[in-house]
Amino acid sequence: MNAASGDDAPEAGLPNLKGKRILLVEDSWQLGMALKSLLRSFDAEVDGPAATTSDAERLISEHAPDAAIIDVNLRQGERSYGLIDRLIGQGVPVVVTSGYSDLPMVSAKAHILEKPISEEKLIAILRLVTNTH
Numbered sequence: 412m413n414a415a416s417g418d419d420a421p422e423a424g425l426p427n428l429k430g431k432r433i434l435l436v437e438d439s440w441q442l443g444m445a446l447k448s449l450l451r452s453f454d455a456e457v458d459g460p461a462a463t464t465s466d467a468e469r470l471i472s473e474h475a476p477d478a479a480i481i482d483v484n485l486r487q488g489e490r491s492y493g494l495i496d497r498l499i500g501q502g503v504p505v506v507v508t509s510g511y512s513d514l515p516m517v518s519a520k521a522h523i524l525e526k527p528i529s530e531e532k533l534i535a536i537l538r539l540v541t542n543t544h
Contacts, residue, residue: 428455428534431541434476435459436467436494437508438486442528446480449530455537462486464494476503477541480533483509483517492516504540506533 433455437443443460450457458474461467463486470476479498481491496518498505505521507514508528517523522536 428453428537428541430454430456431477431537432456432458432474433537434461434467434470434479434481434498434503436461436464436479436481436485436491438462438482438484446528446533449533450537453534453537463489464491467491467494471498478504478506478537480506480508480537483507483511483514495521506536506540 428450433450435443435446435450435457437446437460440460440462443462447457447460458470458476459467461470467481476498481495481498483491483495485491495505495507499518499520505518507517507521507523508526509523510526514523522540524533524536
């Protein structure tokens, strides 16, 4: 993630993500917790981080997400393509994060953010796809 400007408070005049449930699927504990903290600073409800698709499926069964942030490469070489496709098929907006810019197996309906993740771009995309702009 890019360095924050010193505080994680929502920008003045911009709506937050209050009441929006975001599924976070990321196998890096440090990045997952940083993203969770960032999303919570914008009043989002965050499920995760989940490090595997089975963990993500369990979270989805408990609460349907309004949007999802999903890393392509998960724990022990697992890939999240099936999870991404299923969520998109259910109408859940998905932001795919990856260290790779070319992801031919990811649906064109997904929003792709290359790592390192720009906090500003991530929040802008989430506001757009959850209609909080």
